Structures are given as C-alpha cells and as structure tokens.
Amino acid sequence: MADSLTCIVVTPEQTALEQKAEFVSVPLYDGELGILNGRAPLIGRLGKGTLRVRQSNGTTNRYQVDGGFVQVQGNVVSLITESFSAS
Amino acid sequence: MAKARALDKRRKSIRNIRKITRTMELIATARFKKAMDRANAASAYTQRITQLVGDLARSGLELRHPLLEPREHTNSCGILLLTANRGLCGGYNGNVTRLALEKITETASVPQRRLEVSGKRGITALKFRKIPVDAMYTEFDDQPKYEAVEAIANRYLDAYIAGELDRLDVVYTKFLSVSRQVAVVETLLPLGSLEGADTATSSTSNKQSQDAQKNQSSTDYEFLPSAHSILEEVVPISFKVKLFKCFLDAAVSEQIARMVAMKSATENAGDLIKQLSMQYNRSRQSQITGEIMEIIGGVEALEK
Numbered sequence: 001m002a003d004s005l006t007c008i009v010v011t012p013e014q015t016a017l018e019q020k021a022e023f024v025s026v027p028l029y030d031g032e033l034g035i036l037n038g039r040a041p042l043i044g045r046l047g048k049g050t051l052r053v054r055q056s057n058g059t060t061n062r063y064q065v066d067g068g069f070v071q072v073q074g075n076v077v078s079l080i081t082e083s084f085s086a087s
Numbered sequence: 088m089a090k091a092r093a094l095d096k097r098r099k100s101i102r103n104i105r106k107i108t109r110t111m112e113l114i115a116t117a118r119f120k121k122a123m124d125r126a127n128a129a130s131a132y133t134q135r136i137t138q139l140v141g142d143l144a145r146s147g148l149e150l151r152h153p154l155l156e157p158r159e160h161t162n163s164c165g166i167l168l169l170t171a172n173r174g175l176c177g178g179y180n181g182n183v184t185r186l187a188l189e190k191i192t193e194t195a196s197v198p199q200r201r202l203e204v205s206g207k208r209g210i211t212a213l214k215f216r217k218i219p220v221d222a223m224y225t226e227f228d229d230q231p232k233y234e235a236v237e238a239i240a241n242r243y244l245d246a247y248i249a250g251e252l253d254r255l256d257v258v259y260t261k262f263l264s265v266s267r268q269v270a271v272v273e274t275l276l277p278l279g280s281l282e283g284a285d286t287a288t289s290s291t292s293n294k295q296s297q298d299a300q301k302n303q304s305s306t307d308y309e310f311l312p313s314a315h316s317i318l319e320e321v322v323p324i325s326f327k328v329k330l331f332k333c334f335l336d337a338a339v340s341e342q343i344a345r346m347v348a349m350k351s352a353t354e355n356a357g358d359l360i361k362q363l364s365m366q367y368n369r370s371r372q373s374q375i376t377g378e379i380m381e382i383i384g385g386v387e388a389l390e391k
Contacts, residue, residue: 010135012233012331014128028311043142044311045320068324069139069317073306080135082237082324 003056004037009063009079016084017053017063024077025052026070033070035077042072046081062087091374094367098360105356111175112349118229119342125230126262126335133328140281140321142306148314150281152322154244157277158253163199165243165252165276166190169259169337170209172225177348179260179341180208182270187258190272191218201252205334229342231334240327247276259333260340268340275329278322 003020010016024035027049048066055061068081144150168187170180187209194200204210205224213220226235246252255276260268310317 010132012129012132012328013125015131030312033311040309041306042309042311043139043314043317045317067320069320071135071139071142073308078135080132080139082233082327 005035005075005077007053007077007079009051009065009081009084011081011084019053019061020055021053021077022056023052023054025050025054026077026079027051027065028070035072037075039072039075041074042070044070046070046079050087051079091367091370094363094370098363098367101356101359101363105353105360108349108352108356112346112353115176115342115346115349119339119346122229122335122339122342126339129331129335133332136321136325136328139317140325142308143314143318143321144281146308146310146314148318150318152278152318153248154276154322154326155278155281157279161197161253163201163252164194164197164254164256165201165203165246166194167239167255167257168202168204168206168209168213169227169257169333170204170206170212171337171341172207172228174208175348176341176345177351179344179348180206180212183258183260184209184212186270186272188216188218190256190258227334227338229338231331231338233331236331236334237327240330243276243330244323244326252276257330257333259337260344262336262339262343265343268336268343273333275326275333278326278329281322281325 003022005021005024006018007021007024008015008018022037026033026035026044027047029045029047032049033044046065046068049064051063051065053061053063064083064085064087065079065081066083068079068083071078071080140150166187168183170183174180191200191202201221202213202218203222203224204213204220205227207225210220210223210225224239243252243255247255254274257273257275259271259273261271261273262268
C-alpha cells in the first residue's frame with residue numbers, strides 16, 4: 001500500500017512534522033485511534049501518549065504528544081498540540 | 088589651529104558612532120528576519136485553531152463558554168504591558184508606555200488592579216513615575232518561548248475562572264506590516280468572540296476562503312468525545328495563542344523599530360560628518376591663508 005496519508009503536526013512555535021504515511025496511530029484522551037486511508041472526517045481530543053507514523057517501507061516513527069486535537073479530513077491527519085517531541 | 092583640530096576630533100568620534108549604529112542596524116535586521124520567521128511559523132497553529140473553531144461553529148454548536156462572557160461588574164482588572172529589554176529603538180518603548188499610562192489612569196476607579204510589565208524599559212519607566220508594578224518579566228527577548236508565555240496565560244486563566252480577575256488588557260505594539268506597527272490596548276479576557284466563529288455565517292469576498300468554506304461545509308465531522316468538550320478545550324488554547332501572538336508581535340515590532348531608528352541615526356551621522364568636514368576644511372584653509380599673509384608681511388617688512 002502506498003503512502004496515501006499525510007500527517008502534519010503543528011505546535012504553537014512551528015510546524016513540527018509533515019510526513020507521508022500509510023498508517024497513523026494517535027493517542028486520544030481515552031485510548032489509541034488508528035487511521036488508515038479513507039477515514040471519515042473527525043475531530044478528536046488528544047491525550048498523553050505516543051503518536052506512531054508508519055510508512056509503506058515499514059519504518060515506524062514514534063513521537064510523544066500531550067494534549068491538543070486531531071483533525072482528519074480527506075487523508076490529511078493534522079495534530080494540533082502544545083507538546084510534541086520525538087521518542 | 089585649535090578650532091580645526093577640535094572639529095577633526097569631533098568628526099572622528101562621529102565616524103565611530105556611525106560605525107556602531109550601522110552595525111546595530113545590521114544586527115536588528117538579522118534579528119527581525121529571525122523573529123519574523125518565527126512569527127510566520129507560529130501562524131500555522133493559529134490558523135488551524137481558527138479553522139477548528141470554524142468547523143465547530145458550522146456543526147451547529149452554540150459557542151458558549153465562561154471565558155467568552157463579559158462580566159457585569161469589573162472589580163479587578165489586569166494590565167499587561169509589553170516593552171523591550173533594551174532601548175535605542177526610537178519611539179517604540181515610549182509609545183506603549185504612554186498608552187499604558189492612559190489605561191492606568193482610566194482604571195484608577197477599579198478596586199483591585201494588577202499591573203504586570205515585561206521588559207526592563209517599561210519597568211524603569213513606571214518606577215520613574217512611582218507607579219507600583221505587581222509583577223515584572225525580563226526573560227522575553229526577540230524570541231519569546233511558548234512555555235514561558237503559557238505559564239503566564241495559565242495564571243491568568245486560573246485567576247479569571249476563580250473570579251479574582253474580571254478583565255485583562257494587554258498593551259503592546261501590534262505588527263500590521265513591515266512598515267506599520269501601532270501601539271494598541273487589546274482586551275484578552277473576556278475573549279468576546281472566537282476568531283473563525285463568524286466565518287461560518289458571514290460571506291467572505293476572498294475567493295480562496297470561499298472555496299475552503301465549500302470544501303468544509305460538505306464535511307460532516309465526527310467529534311470525539313463531543314463537540315462541546317472540544318470547545319471547552321479550544322477556548323483556553325485560543326486565549327493562550329492570542330497572548331503568545333501579542334508577545335511575538337511585540338518582539339517583531341521591537342526589531343523593526345530598532346532597525347528604523349538605527350538607520351536614521353546612521354544617516355544623520357553621515358550628514359553631520361559632511362557638515363563638519365566642510366567646516367573643518369574652511370577653517371584649515373583660512374588658517375593657511377592667515378599664515379601665508381603673516382609670512383608675506385614678514386618678508387615685506389625685511390625688504391624695506
């Protein structure tokens with residue numbers, strides 16, 4: 001499967017991440033949410049946890065987020081968060 | 088010779104000053120570019136939040152939140168003044184301080200008033216006028232950190248929710264464009280209306296935003312856990328972002344003000360050098376003429 005999703009992470013200071021992905025897993029306030037190609041539009045509250053971004057070549061990048069929102073619209077996953085760091 | 092030498096000395100010292108002001112201008116330009124880049128990078132976040140609020144408004148949710156409601160009686164108000172840590176930036180510090188002083192006299196009747204100042208220049212200006220300051224910050228330079236601003240924002244939010252603060256005004260220099268910055272007073276608490284909430288109803292002439300609206304209006308979002316709980320969290324964040332933007336604007340404006348001030352200082356020094364050079368040459372010439380006249384006079388006296 002090709003990298004059909006785009007994962008964008010914005011923090012108050014900058015756009016911290018912009019990456020193509022095949023699968024994105026975001027930590028919502030009450031548990032993880034996996035997002036694949038063709039996910040219905042969604043706005044959700046984020047909790048504290050790990051953001052996983054998997055690309056079609058098999059590499060998975062992990063990042064820590066704490067609070068904020070996730071917005072999914074037309075294969076674009078945008079995370080709006082105040083705290084973001086690679087792990 | 089005395090006068091000519093004094094002029095030459097002055098000219099030399101002005102040359103030195105010109106070198107310094109030119110360097111400061113270059114530094115301010117570089118810092119301005121950096122601050123500007125940061126402000127632009129931060130605007131992505133603001134845009135997303137605004138868009139999110141717009142989406143919430145379109146979902147038919149009534150935008151109500153304690154932070155948005157104005158209070159009937161203002162028993163305590165807060166004033167936050169944003170100035171620079173350093174001078175030599177023209178009227179930048181003077182303008183905001185003057186505006187803050189107006190605001191201070193205006194709110195003299197409010198029983199509880201809390202005055203907070205960021206920047207050494209503002210602190211000394213108020214100390215000189217013997218106005219007590221409740222809190223001072225000097226850690227904000229040309230690149231304000233979000234964490235530091237957030238800490239201040241959280242304190243205000245807590246005070247507002249607890250009822251200890253009814254109104255918060257921020258006095259800062261708003262960045263309109265590279266050639267235009269104005270000192271303004273902005274009421275951040277209560278927030279009044281959320282940016283982006285009106286776009287759902289009002290028709291915008293901008294074609295791009297119309298297209299964007301068309302795209303968005305067709306999307307039916309799924310809210311997790313609910314639109315209401317998301318609104319609860321968006322409002323405080325929206326306040327924090329607004330306050331952060333005030334700090335960023337102030338930082339960018341400061342660098343521009345310094346750049347402009349130093350540019351005109353360099354130009355003035357150049358003019359002064361030209362004028363002094365002319366005076367110096369004239370006095371040197373008249374001195375030489377005087378000396379020649381003396382020699383000729385002496386020779387003539389010997390010949391007789």
